Amino acid sequence: MLRNVVGNPMHANELAAALPGHDVVLSVLGTRGLGSTSVLADSVRSTIEAMVRVNQRRLVILSSVLLDSGLEWVPRLIGSTVLRHHVRDQRAMEKQITASGLDWTVIRASRFNHGGFTGQYVVSAESENAVRAPISCEDVACLMLDTAERGDCVRQVVRICGATR
Numbered sequence: 001m002l003r004n005v006v007g008n009p010m011h012a013n014e015l016a017a018a019l020p021g022h023d024v025v026l027s028v029l030g031t032r033g034l035g036s037t038s039v040l041a042d043s044v045r046s047t048i049e050a051m052v053r054v055n056q057r058r059l060v061i062l063s064s065v066l067l068d069s070g071l072e073w074v075p076r077l078i079g080s081t082v083l084r085h086h087v088r089d090q091r092a093m094e095k096q097i098t099a100s101g102l103d104w105t106v107i108r109a110s111r112f113n114h115g116g117f118t119g120q121y122v123v124s125a126e127s128e129n130a131v132r133a134p135i136s137c138e139d140v141a142c143l144m145l146d147t148a149e150r151g152d153c154v155r156q157v158v159r160i161c162g163a164t165r
Helices: 012-018 039-053 073-080 084-098 137-150
Strands: 024-027 058-064 103-109 121-125 156-162
Touching: 012 039, 024 039, 024 137, 039 058, 039 084, 058 084, 058 137, 073 084, 084 103, 103 137, 121 137, 137 156
Parallel strands: 024 058, 058 103, 103 156
Antiparallel strands: 121 156
């Protein structure tokens, strides 16, 4: 059963109170603006603390392909200039997750489009080269829920992008 709980992701106590009785934590936080931020790193610190406190093991969390080392030059340039603060925050978030000891999955999504659910997307390992076609939020949500339900990709970073035709 899916239950939505409203709270502050920076407060481990609120998160810990919401976790009992649930099998998986799904996190899809983002930031606004282009300035310096630590929202993702700070919130994942609270999430990990809360999960450890209540003995919750499974975390599926959204990140971005901007952290991939094999980016073409245009996205790499954007990630190192305009979106540098977001990339730094995502990198700090992922570092905490991979060191946490939890059963985590990091999903690095390509750029979002305004399309709806298609069920047509490509999932690849972090080290594989993949087309980075835009993807809908609905398709990313589908992968996150499938990953959570099946228990796939534990302690792995995977990429998702839209299917090219």
